[in-house]
Amino acid sequence: MRASGGLALPLTVLGGFLGAGKTTLVNALLRRAAGLRLAVLVNDFGSVNLDAALIASASGDTIALTNGCVCCAVGDDLAAGLAAVLSRRPAPDHVLVEASGVADPGAIAAIARLDPDLRLAGVLVLADAASVAERLADPRLADTLRRQLRAADLLVLTKTDLVAAEEAGRVAALLRPLAPGAALLPASHGALPVEVALGRHAGGGGAAPPPRAAHGTLFASVTLRPARPVAEAALRGALDALPEGVLRVKGVLPLAAGGCVLVQRVGRRLEMTPGGPAAEAALVLIGTEAVWDAAEALRPLGLARA
Amino acid sequence: MADEITVFRARRILTMDSSCPEATHVAVREGRILAVGGEAEARAWGKGREDGRFRDLVLLPGLVEGHSHAWEGGVWSFAYAGYFDRADPEGRLWPGCDSIEAVVARLREAECALPADQPLFAWGFDPIYFGERRATTEDLDRVSATRPVVLLHSNGHVMNVNTPVLERSGLASADIEGVVRDATGRATGELREMAAKYMVFRTVGNPQHGLMAKPESLRRFAALARRAGVTTATDLFTDLPDPVVATYLETTREADFPLRLLPALNAQSLPAAEGVAKIVRLRRLNQERLRFGLVKLMTDGSIQGLSGRLKWPGYIGGQPNGIWNIAPDDLTELLHAYHAAGLQCHIHTNGDEASEVTIEAIEAALTRTPRWDHRHTLQHCQMADAAQFRRMRALGICVNLFANHVYYWGEQHAALTMGPDRARRMDACATALREGVPFAIHSDAPVTPLAPLFTAWVAVNRLTAGGRVLGPEERIPVEAALRAITLGAAYTLKLDHEIGSIEVGKRADFCVLGEDPLAVAPERLKDVPVWGTVVGGVPFPA
Ligand SMILES: [Zn+2]
Numbered sequence: 001m002r003a004s005g006g007l008a009l010p011l012t013v014l015g016g017f018l019g020a021g022k023t024t025l026v027n028a029l030l031r032r033a034a035g036l037r038l039a040v041l042v043n044d045f046g047s048v049n050l051d052a053a054l055i056a057s058a059s060g061d062t063i064a065l066t067n068g069c070v071c072c073a074v075g076d077d078l079a080a081g082l083a084a085v086l087s088r089r090p091a092p093d094h095v096l097v098e099a100s101g102v103a104d105p106g107a108i109a110a111i112a113r114l115d116p117d118l119r120l121a122g123v124l125v126l127a128d129a130a131s132v133a134e135r136l137a138d139p140r141l142a143d144t145l146r147r148q149l150r151a152a153d154l155l156v157l158t159k160t161d162l163v164a165a166e167e168a169g170r171v172a173a174l175l176r177p178l179a180p181g182a183a184l185l186p187a188s189h190g191a192l193p194v195e196v197a198l199g200r201h202a203g204g205g206g207a208a209p210p211p212r213a214a215h216g217t218l219f220a221s222v223t224l225r226p227a228r229p230v231a232e233a234a235l236r237g238a239l240d241a242l243p244e245g246v247l248r249v250k251g252v253l254p255l256a257a258g259g260c261v262l263v264q265r266v267g268r269r270l271e272m273t274p275g276g277p278a279a280e281a282a283l284v285l286i287g288t289e290a291v292w293d294a295a296e297a298l299r300p301l302g303l304a305r306a
Numbered sequence: 307m308a309d310e311i312t313v314f315r316a317r318r319i320l321t322m323d324s325s326c327p328e329a330t331h332v333a334v335r336e337g338r339i340l341a342v343g344g345e346a347e348a349r350a351w352g353k354g355r356e357d358g359r360f361r362d363l364v365l366l367p368g369l370v371e372g373h374s375h376a377w378e379g380g381v382w383s384f385a386y387a388g389y390f391d392r393a394d395p396e397g398r399l400w401p402g403c404d405s406i407e408a409v410v411a412r413l414r415e416a417e418c419a420l421p422a423d424q425p426l427f428a429w430g431f432d433p434i435y436f437g438e439r440r441a442t443t444e445d446l447d448r449v450s451a452t453r454p455v456v457l458l459h460s461n462g463h464v465m466n467v468n469t470p471v472l473e474r475s476g477l478a479s480a481d482i483e484g485v486v487r488d489a490t491g492r493a494t495g496e497l498r499e500m501a502a503k504y505m506v507f508r509t510v511g512n513p514q515h516g517l518m519a520k521p522e523s524l525r526r527f528a529a530l531a532r533r534a535g536v537t538t539a540t541d542l543f544t545d546l547p548d549p550v551v552a553t554y555l556e557t558t559r560e561a562d563f564p565l566r567l568l569p570a571l572n573a574q575s576l577p578a579a580e581g582v583a584k585i586v587r588l589r590r591l592n593q594e595r596l597r598f599g600l601v602k603l604m605t606d607g608s609i610q611g612l613s614g615r616l617k618w619p620g621y622i623g624g625q626p627n628g629i630w631n632i633a634p635d636d637l638t639e640l641l642h643a644y645h646a647a648g649l650q651c652h653i654h655t656n657g658d659e660a661s662e663v664t665i666e667a668i669e670a671a672l673t674r675t676p677r678w679d680h681r682h683t684l685q686h687c688q689m690a691d692a693a694q695f696r697r698m699r700a701l702g703i704c705v706n707l708f709a710n711h712v713y714y715w716g717e718q719h720a721a722l723t724m725g726p727d728r729a730r731r732m733d734a735c736a737t738a739l740r741e742g743v744p745f746a747i748h749s750d751a752p753v754t755p756l757a758p759l760f761t762a763w764v765a766v767n768r769l770t771a772g773g774r775v776l777g778p779e780e781r782i783p784v785e786a787a788l789r790a791i792t793l794g795a796a797y798t799l800k801l802d803h804e805i806g807s808i809e810v811g812k813r814a815d816f817c818v819l820g821e822d823p824l825a826v827a828p829e830r831l832k833d834v835p836v837w838g839t840v841v842g843g844v845p846f847p848a
Contacts, residue, residue: 017633018633018635018636043574044575044576044577044580073576075545075572075574075575075576076572076574076575077545078500078504079500079503079504079507079508079512080512082504083508100632101633101636102629102630102631102632102633102636107499107500107501108500108501110482110483110484110499110500110501110502111500111501111504111505113480113482113501114476114477114480114482114501114502114504114505115504115505115508116476140615140634140659140663141633141634143626143627144629144630144633
C-alpha cells in the first residue's frame with residue numbers, strides 16, 4: 001500500500017483568509033527550516049518572496065532552495081502536486097500545503113488522513129487580528145471563514161501588533177468558540193518557530209527539539225521520559241486536560257497493558273495509535289511557558305524531565 | 307486556387323445582417339464571403355463556380371458556442387451513463403439510462419469491450435432523476451467484482467465506485483466525511499469531496515490525465531461541433547499547459563479540422579502578471595482556426611450541486627450557502643489585472659450573489675482603469691434579477707445564459723433548489739433582451755450536449771424535461787434565439803466583425819439546415835435537421 005516504502009510523510013495544512021499572513025509565514029519557515037527538507041505547496045509563486053541567494057534552481061513549477069527545501073506551485077491541482085512531492089527523491093521530510101484563501105483546510109487535512117503515504121501533522125489557521133471580526137460580520141465571507149476556523153488545530157492570531165491589547169483579547173474571545181478544536185496563540189510577522197508550526201525540530205530531521213526554549217521566551221519545549229509504563233486511560237485523561245499553552249505533544253510511551261502508544265496532540269486534537277519503538281520512549285511538549293506547568297501535571301504518571 | 311469564386315445557392319439564407327436579412331446566393335473567395343444576395347449580387351465579381359448542393363437547404367451563419375469545453379471530445383473515451391439520450395462524436399446515439407438498472411447494463415456492455423488491466427470509467431450519471439434511489443457497490447459489483455469501476459456524476463464532484471476500488475483505496479474503512487455510509491455504517495460506494503476523489507484517482511489513476519493533449523480528443527470535439535452546425539466554439543477553462551497548446555496548434559492546422567477554437571485561460575492557475583504574459587505570448591501564435599486571448603475566472607459552484615452562492619433567502623431547503631472559488635476581494639484584484647491589460651474576462655457566476663460580486667468587481671475595475679468596449683461576460687449568470695441586468699447594461703457587461711438548465715434541471719430547481727418563483731426567472735433571456743444586455747445562450751458541453759439549436763429551442767419554449775413551461779415571460783422569439791447562437795455569441799467573444807453573420811468580408815462559415823428554422827413551429831426548432839457546416843468556404847457534411 002505504501003508507495004514510498006518508508007514512513008508516512010508528515011503534512012501540515014496552512015489555512016486562513018486572504019491577508020492573514022500565510023505568505024509571511026511560508027517565507028519565514030522556508031528560511032528557517034535549515035536541515036529539514038521542507039516541501040511547500042503553494043497555489044502560485046505570486047506571493048512567495050525569496051532572496052535570490054536562497055534559490056538553488058528554479059524550473060517551471062518548482063523552486064529548489066539551497067537549504068534543501070522546495071517550493072512547488074500547484075495551481076488548483078493539489079492532487080497532482082502531492083503526487084509529485086511524494087515521488088521526489090530525496091524524499092522531503094515534511095510537506096506544508098498552503099490552502100487558498102477560500103479553501104476549507106479541513107478538506108485538505110482529510111487527504112492526509114486518507115493517504116497512507118501521508119500523515120497529518122496539524123492544521124494551522126491564521127487569522128488577522130485587525131480584520132477578522134469585520135470579515136466575520138460580512139455575510140458574503142462569514143461562512144467561508146467559519147469553516148476555516150472550525151478546521152484549526154492551531155489558530156494563530158496574526159498582526160496583533162496592529163491592534164490594542166484589549167482588542168486582541170476581544171478578537172481571541174470571538175474566535176475561541178468558532179475553533180473548538182484549536183489552541184489559540186498570537187504570532188506576528190511569521191514569528192512562529194518551526195517546532196510549533198510543523199511539530200518538529202528543524203536541525204535534526206525529526207529528532208527531539210532542543211531542551212529549552214530556543215526562540216526567546218514565548219515558545220518552549222520540554223522532553224519527558226517515562227519511569228514506568230503508563231495506563232492508557234490515565235494518559236488520555238491527563239493529555240486532554242493540558243492547558244491551551246501546550247500547542248503540541250508527541251512521542252512514544254510504553255503502556256501498562258503492554259506494547260507502546262504513539263501520541264500526537266496538536267491543539268486539542270489528540271491521536272493515540274498503537275506502535276512505536278519502545279527504545280525511544282519519550283514525550284515532547286511544545287508551547288508557551290505553560291509546558292513547564294504541564295510537565296508538573298504529568299509527573300504523577302511517572303513522566304519526568306529528561 | 308486562391309482567387310477562385312464559389313457561389314453557393316440555397317433555398318434560403320438567413321444572414322443575421324439586418325441590412326440584408328435574407329438571401330439565396332453567397333459567393334465565397336479565399337475562405338471569405340465575397341458577395342451576398344441574389345443571383346445578381348453573387349455574379350457581380352465574375353462568374354465563379356456554381357455549387358448547388360445547398361439548393362434545397364437553408365443556410366445560417368455558422369453557429370457559435372460561447373461556453374463549451376473541448377473536454378466534450380475527451381469524455382467520450384468513457385462509457386456514457388447519463389439520463390438523457392446523447393449522440394457521441396461518431397454520431398452513434400446512446401439512449402439515456404433511465405434507471406440504475408440501465409446504468410448497470412450500459413456499464414456491463416462497456417466492461418466486456420475493455421482490456422483486462424484497465425479500470426472502467428463512466429460519466430454523466432445524475433441520481434437527481436432517480437428520487438431516493440442511489441447507486442451502490444452492489445450495483446457496480448455486478449458490472450465487475452474484480453476490475454475497478456468508477457461512475458463519475460455529471461456535477462464533477464461526486465462519484466460511485468465498486469468494492470475493488472473501495473478496498474484498494476482504503477476508503478471502505480476510512481472515517482471521513484466524503485464517504486457515504488448506509489444505516490449500518492457500511493460505505494455505499496458513493497464518494498464526495500476532494501479527499502475521497504483524491505484517493506480514488508491515486509488508486510486507479512486520474513482518467514482526465516493527458517487526454518486533452520491527444521489530437522483525437524480535439525478532433526472528436528470538432529466532429530460533435532460539425533454535427534451540431536457549430537463552426538466556432540470555446541474551450542472555456544483550461545490551464546493551457548505546453549503539451550495542450552502544442553496539440554491545439556497542430557490539430558487546428560489540419561486541413562479538415564472543421565472548427566474555430568477559442569481556449570480561455572484559467573486565471574486562477576497562475577499569478578495575474580504571468581497569466582497576462584502567457585496570453586500575450588500565446589496570442590502571437592493565433593492562426594485562422596485557433597484564437598488565444600480569452601480569460602476565465604470561476605467565482606462559485608453550481609446551483610443543482612447547492613454550491614452556487616445565493617443572495618437572501620438562499621436555498622429553498624434551507625441548506626447552507628454555496629462556496630467561493632475565489633474570495634470577492636481577490637476577484638476584484640485578479641479581474642482588474644486582466645482588465646488593465648486590455649483582455650476580456652469571462653466570469654463563471656451561477657448564484658445571484660456571485661453575479662453581484664462580479665458586477666461589483668467589474669465596476670471597481672472600470673473606476674480604477676476606465677475602458678471602453680471591454681465586453682467582460684458573465685457566464686451562466688443563472689439567477690440574475692432585473693436590477694442586476696440593468697447594472698450590467700450600464701457597465702457594458704455581456705451575459706451568456708445557461709438556457710439548457712431550464713430543460714435539464716428546471717423541475718429540480720423549482721422543487722429542490724430555488725423554489726417555483728425564482729426558478730421561473732432562471733436564465734432570463736427575455737429580461738436580457740428587454741434590458742438591452744448583449745447576450746448569448748450556451749450548453750456548457752459536456753455538462754449538456756453541444757447543440758445550439760436545442761439551446762435556442764429551450765430559450766424559445768422554456769419547456770422542462772417534465773413537460774411544463776417554466777417562466778413563460780422569459781421566453782424569447784425564435785429570431786432572437788437564433789441571433790443569440792450566432793451574432794450574439796460572436797459579440798461576447800469579440801469576433802462579431804469576423805463571424806456570426808453572413809456579410810461581405812466575414813469568414814465563409816455556415817450552418818446548413820434541412821429545414822427553415824423560421825418556418826417550422828417554434829416547438830420543433832430542436833428537430834430541424836443539421837446537414838453539416840461550411841468552414842472557411844469548405845463544406846463539412848455531418
Ligand atoms: Zn463551463
